[in-house]
Amino acid sequence: MKKNIGIIGIGNVGSMMLRKFIELSLFKEENIYIANRSEEKLKSLREKYPSINICKSNMELAQSCNNILLCVEPLNLPKVLLEIQPYLKKETYLMVSTSMVAHKDICNFHKGGITIFMPTLISMVNGGVTLTFHNELVKDNKRTFFENIMGSFSEVKIIGEEDINLAQNMTASFPGFFAEIMLEFVKAASRRSTNVSDNELEHMLLVSLLGASRLLLEKNMSFEETINRVSTKGGITYEGVKVFEEMLPNVFDAALNASTKRYDEITKLASESIDSLTNGCSQCSKAV
Numbered sequence: 001m002k003k004n005i006g007i008i009g010i011g012n013v014g015s016m017m018l019r020k021f022i023e024l025s026l027f028k029e030e031n032i033y034i035a036n037r038s039e040e041k042l043k044s045l046r047e048k049y050p051s052i053n054i055c056k057s058n059m060e061l062a063q064s065c066n067n068i069l070l071c072v073e074p075l076n077l078p079k080v081l082l083e084i085q086p087y088l089k090k091e092t093y094l095m096v097s098t099s100m101v102a103h104k105d106i107c108n109f110h111k112g113g114i115t116i117f118m119p120t121l122i123s124m125v126n127g128g129v130t131l132t133f134h135n136e137l138v139k140d141n142k143r144t145f146f147e148n149i150m151g152s153f154s155e156v157k158i159i160g161e162e163d164i165n166l167a168q169n170m171t172a173s174f175p176g177f178f179a180e181i182m183l184e185f186v187k188a189a190s191r192r193s194t195n196v197s198d199n200e201l202e203h204m205l206l207v208s209l210l211g212a213s214r215l216l217l218e219k220n221m222s223f224e225e226t227i228n229r230v231s232t233k234g235g236i237t238y239e240g241v242k243v244f245e246e247m248l249p250n251v252f253d254a255a256l257n258a259s260t261k262r263y264d265e266i267t268k269l270a271s272e273s274i275d276s277l278t279n280g281c282s283q284c285s286k287a288v
């Protein structure tokens with residue numbers, strides 16, 4: 001089989017995947033097919049990657065590819081699945097870049113191999129964790145295919161579908177959470193700073209953070225050990241740590257409650273949308 005791949009939805013995730021495929025020579029341009037709702041993005045990609053196959057519709061892409069990455073928003077996914085469903089073959093391999101549409105709902109459209117994954121934009125710089133769930137119809141060769149691709153620019157973590165909601169806070173949502181936390185840290189420091197600019201404060205934080213992550217990972221140090229080593233009793237770090245220890249649990253509990261609740265709401269909305277699309281759709285009951 002020709003090593004082809006199609007990407008539907010060229011937004012943050014789809015365009016990251018496309019760039020990585022070409023940058024790391026994972027696929028030849030002529031073996032990549034792309035489709036997107038708005039045409040502007042496709043036009044600029046045509047100029048950048050002249051040999052790439054630009055499809056006029058999601059249906060055209062589904063007819064041309066056996067390996068299809070779906071990188072659209074969760075609430076747009078049901079409609080895309082309905083469009084492509086008549087062209088999906090038993091051997092078509094679907095890779096869905098969101099876990100907010102449940103596997104059981106995707107199965108209404110395709111009874112073959114489905115991998116649900118939560119990528120992270122950290123992978124733009126070859127890092128981060130890709131949370132991955134394969135259904136039982138993903139054969140070994142397809143597992144290897146997916147894990148080799150994603151493993152080229154991220155760490156692939158196989159996980160149960162039911163665990164992704166919580167775990168994705170540590171991976172996919174992390175850059176956003178981290179940016180907000182650091183922003184507040186910089187703002188608090190800025191309110192107290194006379195001579196050091198916000199840009200300088202931000203740079204110090206980022207360099208410290210990169211180093212701290214490496215220190216913990218490379219020296220296999222736990223968070224507790226690091227706190228003990230850095231914060232001497234009675235010292236300055238110790239005083240700050242005590243405040244974080246007291247106040248952060250409420251903040252993190254509230255943030256996790258909010259994000260996991262919204263995840264469940266979106267999953268429910270997508271499920272309802274799939275129910276309404278598939279009810280009365282004669283083709284859907286014929287899914288291979």
Ligand SMILES: NC(=O)c1ccc[n+]([C@@H]2O[C@H](COP(=O)([O-])OP(=O)(O)OC[C@H]3O[C@@H](n4cnc5c(N)ncnc54)[C@H](OP(=O)(O)O)[C@@H]3O)[C@@H](O)[C@H]2O)c1
Nearest residue numbers: 009010011012013036037038071072073074076098119172
């Ligand atoms: N961003 C992240 O960090 C991240 C991390 C993990 C998982 N995800 C998941 O990955 C998916 C994509 O996220 P994203 O951040 O890349 O979203 P995004 O930037 O909004 O991109 C979505 C893309 O899908 C296209 N699209 C929407 N409906 C379509 C349709 N019917 N047919 C063809 N293309 C369609 C959009 O086209 P237009 O150009 O017309 O808007 C857009 O280019 C989402 O399900 C998200 O939950 C995202």
